[in-house]
Amino acid sequence: MMGKNPLWITAEEGALIIDEIVNGRKDTIVATSQTKKYADVQVLFIDRCTRCHTVNRVLKQNKTREEWQETILRMRDNAPELFLDEDIPILTEYLTERGKMMRDDVAAQIMVEKCLVCHEVGRILLERKSRKGWEDCVVDMRVLARQKFQKDWFSSDEFNLIVDLLVKTQGS
Ligand code: HEC
Ligand code: HEC
Known part of the structure; x- marks a missing residue:
């Protein structure tokens, strides 16, 4: 998965994700339904926001802080059990600050994959x-x-x- 989009998942993040999957398995065995806390905001974002749709969907539009908050609250309505109250301001801040940059990174990566195959x-x-x-x-x-x-x-x-x-x- 990292190979598919090297800009999106760094080696460090890859290690975090693997850790998360391994620990997540333990959680399933002890059958906790608790929503996890994450120290890293990007991991939090990936966990909460890419379960139901791709990142492209998230980054399709540039939004203001208010618009991001409105979207995130609407997303929580889809699956309240996925979100802690404290996630909302953290995710809003993250997308307001990083959204535009991530959008350009993702777009550049898509162009490499989709446009440079022919010329x-x-x-x-x-x-x-x-x-x-x-x-x-x-x-x-x-x-x-x-x-x-x-x-x-x-x-x-x-x-x-x-x-x-x-x-x-x-x-x-
Ligand atoms: C439980 C499933 C689910 C989760 C989790 C989820 N979404 Fe969504 N998302 C949807 C559905 C369904 C739609 C299409 C309907 C709609 O727009 O409400 C959507 C649409 C969107 C859209 C396009 C519509 C718009 O308002 O611009 C954005 C952006 C978006 N999601 C962002 C996010 C973000 C950010 C997160 C994490 C905080 C997230 N989603 C988590 C289900 C989900
Ligand atoms: C299936 C192969 C293919 C893919 C994929 C492809 N191109 Fe092209 N592209 C061509 C061909 C063939 C030409 C016309 C030949 C030429 O003029 O070099 C061309 C010409 C162009 C031109 C010059 C003509 C013009 O309209 O200005 C641009 C710019 C261009 N492509 C951009 C892109 C972009 C951006 C993408 C990704 C969205 C892309 N191409 C994906 C095959 C492709």
């Missing part, structure tokens, strides 16, 4: 386009990729992340 990065970095221009370009790429690989090559969440990053770094 060199220079082909992309030389271009400047408006939002409309990038949308049209990435739609064309999606069609080409579907023909070549005989399957859908990126999801609509991935499409939006890629276009937003291109507009930000290479808008006209």
Whole structure:
């Protein structure tokens, strides 16, 4: 899993996750239903926020602090047993501060996987386009990729992340 997205899970975090899985097994054996506390905010975020959907879903939109809090509270309604009260401000702070950066990291990683299979990065970095221009370009790429690989090559969440990053770094 780390190999699939090296930017997302560092070696240290990998060790934490493995630890978590091993200890989690012990918990299941003694059948505690208690929600765990985490010292590390990123591990807390991954545990609470990636059970039901991917990180791409979480990072699809930029949000303000208030909007993040509203989203997190709504997510808790889906599964109150997953969340401690004290998680809410910690997660809100984390996503407000780190959300934009994570979004760009994730988008860059998706571009490496999805765009560089067919051509060199220079082909992309030389271009400047408006939002409309990038949308049209990435739609064309999606069609080409579907023909070549005989399957859908990126999801609509991935499409939006890629276009937003291109507009930000290479808008006209
Ligand atoms: C128990 C399952 C569950 C968990 C856990 C969960 N989500 Fe969700 N999430 C959903 C469902 C279902 C939807 C789609 C319906 C909706 O938008 O409420 C969704 C949609 C979203 C959306 C898109 C809609 C919007 O408001 O922008 C975001 C962002 C999101 N989740 C973030 C999070 C974050 C952050 C966490 C961790 C704090 C989290 N989710 C944890 C089930 C979950
Ligand atoms: C299935 C292979 C394939 C994939 C995947 C692919 N491309 Fe392309 N791309 C092409 C081909 C073929 C051309 C046209 C030949 C040329 O002009 O070099 C092209 C041309 C381009 C161009 C120059 C033409 C223009 O519209 O400005 C850009 C920019 C570009 N691609 C960006 C991307 C981006 C961004 C992605 C990822 C979302 C991507 N490509 C994914 C095959 C691909």
